[in-house]
Amino acid sequence: MKQGDIIIYxxxxxxxxxGLMLDQAFPGVLVGLGLGYLIKMGLFKDKEN
Known part of the structure; x- marks a missing residue:
């Protein structure tokens, strides 16, 4: 498993x-997924093909 994937997970x-604390788990997951991708792209921008 790559380090960028761990950040997303x-x-x-x-x-x-x-999201569970706010009784809206699915939107929380989607926001977390989006933020994870943004953080991954920000940290690993120089290592793309």
């Missing part, structure tokens, strides 16, 4: 946890 889990 962590953001999804954190988003789901926050």
């Amino acid at each position: 962590a953001c999804v889990i954190i988003g789901a946890g926050i």
